[in-house]
Amino acid sequence: MATPAISGSPAPTPGTDISSRGPQSPSDPSPEPKQLPELIRVKRDGGRLSEGDIKSFVRAVVDGSAQGAQIGAMLMAIRLRGMDLEETVALTQALANSGQQLEWPEAWHQQLVDKHSTGGVGDKVSLALAPALAACGCKVPMISGRGLGHTGGTLDKLESIPGYTVIQSPEQMQGLLEKVGCCIVGQSKKLVPADGILYAARDVTATVDSLPLITASILSKKVVESLSALVIDVKFGGAAVFPRQTEARELARTLVAVGAGLGLRVAAALTAMDNPLGRNVGNSLEVEEALLCLDGAGPPDLRDLVTRLGGVLLWLNGLAEAQAEGAARVAAALDDGSARDRFERMLAMQGVDAGLARALCSGTPAQRRQLLPRAQKQEELLAPTDGTVELVRALPLARVLHELGAGRSRAGEPLQLGVGAELLVSVGQRLCRGTPWLRVHLDAPALSDPQRSALQEALVLSDREPFTAPSPFAELILPPTTAQQ
Known part of the structure; x- marks a missing residue:
């Protein structure tokens, strides 16, 4: 197996003036x-x-x-x-150049894709999408993060699977891409170290919501992956960084434009984050739900987002003639078990016992629950009145689960991996007073009165007739050289 080249400076990206990289002549000295x-x-x-x-x-x-x-x-x-566009491009490139670069075999160039999310509640899309894309012929070197605050982290979810190892060397990553087609790993201290320093400083200086800083942070980690295409899931709504869709659209357009300036095809999907995505929130519970999606089942909003985002990527890198065709290919990979097979192989190659990986991927939901961390007790909440579920507010739900140990307030804090919640109802469903609508998994003796009250207030009922909940997928911003299909 050939090993990936590691260098301190990457090859120039399209649009870069490489003449500026050479030594300056004595007649044209660099300014101090x-x-x-x-x-x-x-x-x-x-x-x-x-x-x-x-x-x-x-x-x-x-x-x-x-x-x-x-x-x-x-x-x-x-x-x-x-910062203007040129400044933001320069900052992104400088952050990317601050550490090692990942370089892959030339034959992989058109296959390399990735997805990034700005963070949500119940967002387990990456767990199903990466193996589904691999089953469709892509190489997915996904570098993910941990949860902080009320949003969940992909690495934390995967680490609820006993043995899963998020730290992989570049050589191990290449082996995973060769044999499986995907990997989901953590950011090494040698990859984009400047971003790690700035990210920590932003968190304590009230500068987290700066558009150029967000853009450079996200894209710098993707530039080092040498991708052919990237889709970014930009959340908006009550539990997102940007509550309003107009703000999220501004970030999406900036990400797409800066990506173009770096020679990277970036599409940005705007998706709603008022309700949790899917029905499960919490690390091991979200793994269970991702496995349901890989079974070709699971909540329709999760499957919809996985197939749509995957369809965009397959279209952008030329593996599908249209977004709809790409989405259909991703759906087929979920339905025929090929995506689940890739997930099982990824688990085994990233440290999970092969027997456990097989049991997780082939077992029933009840069997899977026995293999993953579980909370000590469960508590159900009942609908306070008759009504149709208009909304389940994701933010107060996530905050209570955070208090119970499902999330962390600072880096390095241990998590209660089995703590979480299952929504027992769907948006648009009619409820009768006294019907269970939420099951909380907790290690605490019981929910406190304030926690129970906050959770009950998350359920919004109305007098509407039952209805079908809309897709969270709201809008797509495409690279300037492509046309909507």
Whole structure:
């Protein structure tokens, strides 16, 4: 097996002026680099930072010469003054160049795809989508993250499967792509280290919601994967970073434009995050639901999102002539068991005992539950009155589960992997007073009165007739060189 090349500087991306990478002639000396205080002052006063300025700042972040106060000041200046497209492209590229690059065999070029989500409640799309894409002929080197705050993390969900190892070397990643077609791994400290430093600083400097900083953080981790196509699931709604669809659309358009500037085909899907996605929320419970999706079953909103996002990717990289055809191919991979087979093989190659991986993927839902972490007790909540389920607010549900141990408030905190909740009803369903609508899995002795009250307030009932819930998929922003199909 050939090993992937690792280098400190990647090959130039399309649209990059590679002449600037060579040594400067004596007759055209490079300008003296600005000191950090001057760079901060330029951005603070609304000026533009050059590509060289941005490289200098990122270099100082990585080598430790930038003080914490200086990093925070620059982030706040960017948050308040913004960055134009060229600045954001330069920042993304500089972050990507701050560590190792992943390079794959040339023959894989058109097959390499990935998906990223801005974070949601019950969002287990990656667990089903990566193996489904692999079954459709793609290579998916998915670098995922952990949950922080009320949103769940893909790595935490997978680590609820005993033995699953998220840390994989580039050589191990290539082996997974060769033999399985996909891997879901964590971000190494050698991959995009500057982003790790800036991300931690953003979290404590109230600059998390900066569009250029969000864009550069997301895309820098994807640039190092050397992808042919990427789809980003941009959430909007009550449990999303951006409550309003107009704000999410602005981020989506920025991501697509910056991706184009880096030579990367990026599509951005706007999807609603008012209700939880699917019916299960919580790490091991979401693994169970992802397995149902891989069985060709499970909640329709989850399957809809998996097939739509997969269809976009297959179309973007030329493996399908239209988005609908791509979605149908992904659906077929879910229905015929080929996606589930890839998931089983991925588990076994990422540290899960082969017998356990087989039992999880071939077992019944009841058998699967016995193989995954379980909470000590369950408590059901009852509908307070008759009505039609108009909404199950995802944010208060996620916050209570976070309090119960399903999420973390700071990096490194241990999780209660079996804690979570099952929705026993669907949006649009008619309920009678006293009908169980939520089953909470908890390790605490019981829900507190405030927790129970918060959960009950998450259920919104109306006098409407029963209805079919709409798809969470709301809008698609495509690269500028493509046409909607």
